Amino acid sequence: MIENRPGLNILAHLVLILGVVIVALPVWVAFVASTRSATDFMSGTVPMWPGPHLVENYARMLDSGVSTSGTPPVARMMFNSLVMALSIAIGKIAISILSAFAIVYFRFPLRGLAFWCIFVTLMLPVEVRIVPTFQVVAGLGLLNSYAGLSVPLIASATATFLFRQVFLTMPDELVEAARIDGAGPMKFFRDILLPLSRTNMAALFVILFIYGWNQYLWPLLITTDAQYYTIVAGIKRMADAVDGLPQWHLVMATAVLAMLPPVAVVIGMQKLFVKGLVETEK
């Protein structure tokens, strides 16, 4: 539907601008705060323009961090988050594409049961099973480890269904042509299914990377060793200054830093991402 009424146009733009302001303003405030010094916040008014301490604040956070809050340098926490987000994204894609492959292309005994088991995990995200999962992870001695951070979040089914859907849209003749061309199951998977699901994998990667990066409750729970703190959980710890005021300029610098990798992933994979969501190239 294409309408061309100026009144409607202006209204639409007003709504959009309002939306942008609502989203962008807090980010701006965080950025401004991260360029100020600690004393700028004592007055009670929030500054709206950047100050002169940008380089100083960021260098300090990346390098040493706020030692009083018990958090390691931000660089360390970002590295931890990166490992966690990448493991979750890659692990989940690998597991779900393989299980979708099995479910769609093979007739094995108890296939129905396997399907339902995967289906049930949809209803059990980490937050629901957090206590028993903690118990299991602790029992396996995985507290304070990258495996403990990522493995429990990898095991879930959402992505399996996405790939199942993708595979179901592949024409049967393609499978048959490959069979006649002498491609066994794994060859078919590698040479045909994987390349054809490339854009879907990219879209999923973006979503899962951000999902993993933004994990909060689970890392907070299972990391007690500062060496394994992730950045999102770390911000919380920094803001919780026990004695005295939180160092807002430093907390905000950390927050701005924490935003960068997801933004980079989205921008870097934007083209593939959009393709994967809207295009069916079969």
Place this chain on the structure above:
Amino acid sequence: MASIKLDNLGKIYPGGSRAVGGVKLDIADGEFIVLVGPSGCGKSTLLRMVAGLESITEGEVRIGDRVVNKVEPADRDIAMVFQNYALYPHMSVRQNLAYGLKNRRTPKAEITRRVDEAAAILQIGPFLDRKPRALSGGQRQRVAMGRAIVREPAAFLFDEPLSNLDAKLRVAMRLEIKDLQKRLRTTSIYVTHDQLEAMTLADRLVVLNAGQVEQIGTPLDVYRRPASTFVAGFIGSPAMNLIPARAVPHLPGSAHAAVIGIRPEDLVPDPDGPIEMQVGAIEELGAQRLVHGKVNGADVTIALPSHGELSDRLRLNAAPEALHRFDDKSGKRLD
């Protein structure tokens, strides 16, 4: 290259429905066989059993001197062309052609040679580095053929390969396929529901009806001596008139047969003819006109030259040798 032998081949799908039954067919080396029949008669099922894409529930398939019932499609030494071409969308045309050869570890130089040769035969050289998406339907069809040719298989299997093309291209490709098969002399089985395609391509036709073979023979044999009313009605366009014998009591043989078949072009106007036709609708086709009407209550169509006035009553005659006599219950030919 090889002969193919189908021995009592049958297929019952899980769930118990029978798609094909008791098919016996000996295909000579280099022969072009066309399976023809109406939609749902089991043509694809039969072809896919030969290809190995469908399990065989009865009888056996031999390719060369080997029973292949349990042999994987890739090891049957056949190549198949699908209706929707089934090209790999992410591979270039060259990769599409080479994929099967690569999988059987053909040396690189040999692959290049065969791909270039097939490309030259099919005139797809300029597209070798394009993706299938960037090709027209006709070009995709050629690529699909190319993928079959490079394999240099014992047999080609075609499942309605031309049905996605427009009418003009279909005629052109039909001739090309015929040419190609003549040149390569590869045993071929070709499925179609288009009787014109069937007539022009086949060395021998196999007419299928509800999973059973109705008739096997050269196109002219089948056209001239259809073995049953089903074949008579299916092969030939416009279709043969099948008239109840009591509607045309003056024709020779109508006393013994239940159904008399006469092709529309065999019914000619004759002022003294024994058949009187009441003219109904008229279709002008340009070269000829089809006149539909009734003879003693039975529907009849005749093909007349496209000039001259038509009265609304025509007297018609037919040469005795143009009459086909069929039994009523079985529908089988009587002589």
